[in-house]
Amino acid sequence: MNPTSPTRHPSWPRSRFAWLLIAALALPACAQQVAPGASTEADQPADVLVPPTSASDFTASQLDEVLAGSWRSPANRARDVYRHPKATLQFFGVRPDQTVIEITPGGGWYAEILAPLLNDNGHYIAAVAAPRGDTEAQRDDSALHRLFAADPAHYGNAKIVEFDPRAPVFGPPGSADMVLTFRNAHNWVGAGTAPAMFQAFFAVLRPGGVLGVADHRAAPGATLEAVKGSGYLPTDYVVKLAVDAGFVLDASSEINANPLDTHELAIGSPDASIF
Template identity: 70%
Template sequence: MAHAQQAAQDQPTGDLVPPTSASDFTSGQLDAVLAGSWRSEHNKARDVYRHPKATLQFFGLQPDKTVIEITPGGGWYTEILAPLLRDNGHYIAAVPGGNGAEDRQDADALRTMFKANPTEYGKASIATFNPKAPVLGPPGSADMVLTFRNVHNWTMAGNAEAMFKAFYAVLKTGGTLGVVDHRAASGANLDAIKSSGYLPTDYVIKLATDAGFKLDGQSEINANPKDTKNYPKGVWTLPPTLTLGDKDRDKYLAIGESDRMTLRFVKVGVNKAPSMPASTTSVSSPSAH
């Protein structure tokens, strides 16, 4: 596409290290972005729990691809993905549209982030979708869809199946879906624990395979054996939320962030998901706001 062709001609600026090829990130480039001055110190401090370098390497992120991150929240991974994809690829932050205060706040925060640092974020885009009938872009337009710690929210809202069908629809054949979420104890019953924020791994795999994906790999990159998964306020008892405040704070800080599944899927065959007109998805560049 025109964007990618133009971006490939641009010279890297800021703190980025150029990739050695158009199809592979070097370890040094990933390290440089993780150390980038545009990342908040608060977010950098969580690298020890979220393992972004190893996670993105496991998912097979490449610099010349179109990548959609679903519901990026405050932009923790946006600070990494958008600069990585700036020169040769395209980063799209997909956020729920509508009247939800938190969704509007997150979208506005991303737009503010993009405007404040056009060097790193000037080529990123924001797309809005209807969570009840999600369409993430034209069918077969993305190389990779990534989502971090969101499936439990969709499960509680009752739209997880629709979201995974939308992932399948927007991806090219051979495209990758990467999923990270809080992992329930082995044998846990979904109905009994879904309000805790934890999910059975086999349930998440079934969501993806029912939508047409093939499981392509599982990783223990984001595992935490200290997580006992039985807390008064579910996963939100642990950092970074620490819902209980100062009560047993040191105990929960010592446990760290949750034990997480890390799953990679691939879209195989033809598109099984029903498509909707692309006009139902709104895509905007930060300069438009």
């Protein structure tokens, strides 16, 4: 679907979509089978970080250091056992030398991890909805501004950019290696802005870049109309949003699946959901 996105050369790798919690894997026959976030040698810019060990080992070590960081709030660290941030970010293929855009990070649960991880060799960009003049509810992003301003040693290179949810632009075309979003897609579906958001994700990613999405998964067989407003989404609907925008489904995971989830109401109740 995405007729407004930049034309991709046929020989360039397709931008990929990794959906957390779906037990499925679909790669196009013409695509080279690489992990989400990984790049072939031809994709790499000349100035990429060359770690002393393998990229995956280096990233794992860096993630361990960041997750143990004293700057993380105790309340946020206490949720690691439920949100599995290391496994989640490794699944998406995050590396400390990438440009990563996190969409509507709220108070910064993942920003506390991603921004310090990317601070020295990569770029962390938090994309937040621009304030509107009508009565539409807005997220409070002041906590994120305070977080970055109070600790330049760990957040000094982090950026916050604003976007219009109805006509979103997250940066110059092809400028990001990865776009990540956690528990936000159901809000865009409810607001009717989801197709525009996914098209904008595709536009800002470089060829071969990765979109990583995590959200509350509806019970098998549930229709969109039946669960709309609950905070849950049907798997096939989210995949279609991404595929229609130009992505290829690259991988999926059950990392954060919760067998105790009742699928009744995810909004405002993270412990009862997949997170």
